[in-house]
Amino acid sequence: MRPPILYLSIAFGLGLSAVLSGRGEWGVVLPVLMGAALLVRRAPLAAACGLMLVAGAMWGGAARRERGASCAGRWTSLQTHSAVIQLTDPVPASGGVTEGVVRAGPCRGALTVRWPDGHPAHGGTTWVVAGRFLPDARGGILVARRVRPLDAVRRGRGALRDRVAERSRRLFGAQAPLVDALVIARRAELPAELRERYTRSGLAHLLSISGLHVAFFAAWLNIVLLRLRLGARARFVAATFVMLAYVWLLGFPAPATRSAVMLAMLDIAKLRQRVVAPRGLVALAALCVLFGDPWSVQSVGAWLSVAAVAAVIWAGRATERHGTVVRLLAPAAAATLFTAPITAYTFGTVAPIGLLANLAAIPLAGLAVPGLMVALLVSSSWLAAGAGLCLALLDVVARVAAALPGGHFIMIAGPRAAAMWLGVLAVAWWLWNSPRRRWVIAARASLIAAVLSLTAVFAAFTRLSDCRCLIVSFLDVGQGDAVALRSPAGRWLLIDGGPRGPQGDAGRRVVVPFLRSHGASQLAGVVATHAHLDHFGGLPAVLDAFDPAFVLEPGEPVPDAGYLGFLAAVESDGAEWRAARRGDRLQLDGVTVEVLSPDSAWAGSQTDINEESVVLLVTYGATRLLLAGDAGMPTEAHLAGQVGHVTLLKVGHHGSRGATSDRWLDELRPAEAVISVGAKNRYGHPAPETLARLRAHGVAVVRTDERGTITFTVSSHGTLAITDVRHHA
Structure with missing residues (x-):
């Protein structure tokens, strides 16, 4: 029951x-x-x-x-606000994103701050901060322009976290960001490549403080208390106090809080000699978490934590009478399958290789995490060396697992991906509950063989060519734009991220899975051509998944809540913000990306946001590609005589009648043109007049609404060819 x-x-x-x-x-x-x-x-x-x-x-x-x-709830955008903030974490001289708690003023609450460079600060210190507030769905971010120290004495939780981070840098050097993530859940300085590697290997849960970390901590704490020969009640009081202190230091994240509550309840049951129903234990712990943090009901981490621990409990009970190997593999397999629909829906990625990777990684983490804690506590370089060795071995496991072909699946995030993995879970459940007969064993073997075969085929068909070419992909994001450029050396530049709206988030659904499936672990840069939702809407999801070095956008004030949310996401990510201006150039492994428009005078004089579009000229060898954003005929006239012949044109404004004039085509003389457009869109794009002008100039037209994602390969010799077309699912 x-x-x-x-x-x-x-x-x-x-x-x-x-x-x-x-x-x-x-x-x-x-x-x-x-x-x-x-x-x-x-x-x-x-x-x-x-x-x-x-x-x-x-x-x-x-x-x-x-x-x-709270301040985040009361403040409005496009205004300067100030607050007295106590920092939760230290901030380096280069600045970055940090958290703080408002201590004085007309409002209170936690606040995310984009800290300016040149002002290093210790955690726990109090500052007067002033800047522009950018709201978003997660609360918003204060972009600090002026900061002044008010109290240089480190106090409270921030002071302890600052001392841990300080000692971590001294003892572990380059490994300090990973140590901070494993011990105090401070992930601000984790390299994007490392995060992506752990995600692909199925070990991402180790980088965020989860119930597993608290369990490691509790197990070693219990050993210490037993060695001290304390009584049962004294051990319970001491363990509960220390556990709560550690979770307080972390900031009460939902997974860690859930684990601490469960462990405390188990100890109470042992003291009272009661039998605990595992499902009731998980439910009561989740209820306590929701009481403490109501917003955790919307946290993916909380859902993953509950699903994983429920799966482990079920697997432990279901395999009690099975052999050692089955009991060893069952918890990891169950946790992977139970959480797969959630990760597929949210992130568009599932890593079955984590089943094997965790067999090696969890014991290593079980040694490394307590070792790191003790090394930081006693400031021992000898213990730090031993724990650092465990970290190095853990990273080797992540590298090997991430590199294995077929080890992780990347798909379009959303209901379809979740439904597929729910189907996999249902099949696994059916096979497990089938009678133990030979044909069942054969069915299981066939299923595994089929999955491995499909994985190999999937990997074979989704990899880009290894040639040293410029590869340009026009992604099928519906009625919007998203263009991914891969340099000959494998660096990526993204221009726009597609729309976000009732039909979904194209960044999370299309762009992020595309980049991951083609091996991108970070982005050289991101360009938002202008402040329309069909272009920038998917970019916040991209910023969540990757850390671009810079974000380029028109740099003109736009009183649009969605665009301000995008700028807040840029600030939160810590990427360098740049205003695009004519003459700006970016060199990527022999590829030149030049900004043709806007210039300052043109951008400031426009009332149509489309005419503020960042127009890019991409040159590789003798091949020139023009990416026009949503620029129309006014911008074309402004650039007349300054561009010359191009090989490929990304048609402006989705082929509307107000773009791609005859004069423009006379100058550019493109051999091919791409129109990024949604099927049966309500705007009537592309316009018949525009298609007629393109035909009259002998331009071959390809459209994403007809052919899906379109990929061109440009060789250094100047040849350009369509090398991949992904038709609609």
């Missing part, structure tokens, strides 16, 4: 989620209360679930009001 707390926790979470996602509080509460009143006699558990749903809705309403009263 399933424990009632399981249903009560689910009901509370549903009510919480409904209100935090935007539904009216009383629109949830009143109908449910009426239903609970009708069911209280005949179905008391259902009535209790109704009341818990109401409690969740009320709690969610309180959380929304609290956030609305």
Whole structure:
């Protein structure tokens, strides 16, 4: 029988989620209360679930009001705000993104700050910070322009985290960012390449403080307390206090809090000599997490944590009577399968290789994490050397696992990817619960062989050519633009990220999976051609997945909440922001990317945002490609006589009638043109007039709405050819 707390926790979470996602509080509460009143006699558990749903809705309403009263909730954009902030983490001289807590002023709460360079700061110190606030869906970021120290004494949690980071740099040198991530959940300085490597190897959970880290900490702490010969109650009090102190130092992240609550409950059950129902334990721990942090119901990390621990508990019970090998592999396999639909839906990637990688990585992490903690605590270079060796071995495991062909699947994130992995989970469940007969063993072997074969075929067909060429891909993002350039040496530049709206986020759904499937681990740069959602909408998802060195955009003030959110994402990522101006040049392994428009005078005089588009000329050898963004005939006239012949044209403004004039085509004389456009779009793009002009000039036209993603390969000898076309699914 399933424990009632399981249903009560689910009901509370549903009510919480409904209100935090935007539904009216009383629109949830009143109908449910009426239903609970009708069911209280005949179905008391259902009535209790109704009341818990109401409690969740009320709690969610309180959380929304609290956030609305915070600085991030009250401040408006395009204005300068100031606050007295105590820093949570240290900030290097190069600046970056940091967290802080507002200590004085008309509002309170946590705040994310983009710290200016040239002002190193210790964690726990208090500063007066002034700058422009950029709101986004996650709360927003304060772009600090002026900072002044108010209290140089390190205090509170920030002071402890600062001392840990300081000691980490002294003891571990180049490994310090990884040490900070493993010990205090400070990931700001982790290289993007390292994060991508751990993601591909199925070990990404090791880089964020999860329940596993708390379990490592608790296990070694228990050994120490046993050696001290403390009584059972004394051990419980000491362990609980130390555990809560550690989770407080971390900032109470949902996975770590869930693990600490579960361990405390297990200790209480042992003291009271009670048997604990595993499902009830997980449910009660999740309920406690939701009480402490209502917004964790929207956290992917929290969902992954609960799904993984539920899978491990189930696997442990289901394999009690099986052999050692099965009991060893079952928890990792179950956790991978149970969390696969979530990671596929959210990130578009699943790494089955993690099943094997974790067999080596978890024991290494079990030694490394406590070793790092002790080394930092006692400041021992000998212990640091031993723990550093474990870290090096852990990185070797990640490198090998990430490099194995077929070790990870990359797909378009969203419901379809999740449905596919739910199907895989259902098949695995059916096979596990089938009778133990020879044909079942044969079926399992056939399934594994089929999966491996499909993986090999998938990998073979999704890799780009290894030639030292410029590869330009016009991605099928629907009604929008996204162009990915890969230099001859394998560096990537992204121009636009596609749309974001009711149809989904093209950045998360298309662009990120494309880049990952073709081996990109970081971006040389990102260009947002202008402030229209069909171009910049998918870029925040790209910034979440990769760390570009810079972001180039027109640099003109646009009072649009979505674009301000994009700029906030740029600031949060820590990428260098640049305003695109005529004459700017970027060299990428022999490829020249030149900005033709806008210049300062032109950008400042335009009332149509399309005419502010960043127009790029890409040159490799004798081949020239023109990427026109949404620039129309006014920009074309402004650039007349300054461009010359090009080989390939990305047609401006999706082929609208207001772009690609006869005079423009007379000057450019392109052999081929690409139109990035959505099928059956409501704008009527591309316009018949534009297509007629292109035909009249003898230009071969290819369209993403007809052919899907289109990839051109440009050799150093000047030849250009379509080498890959991905038709619509």
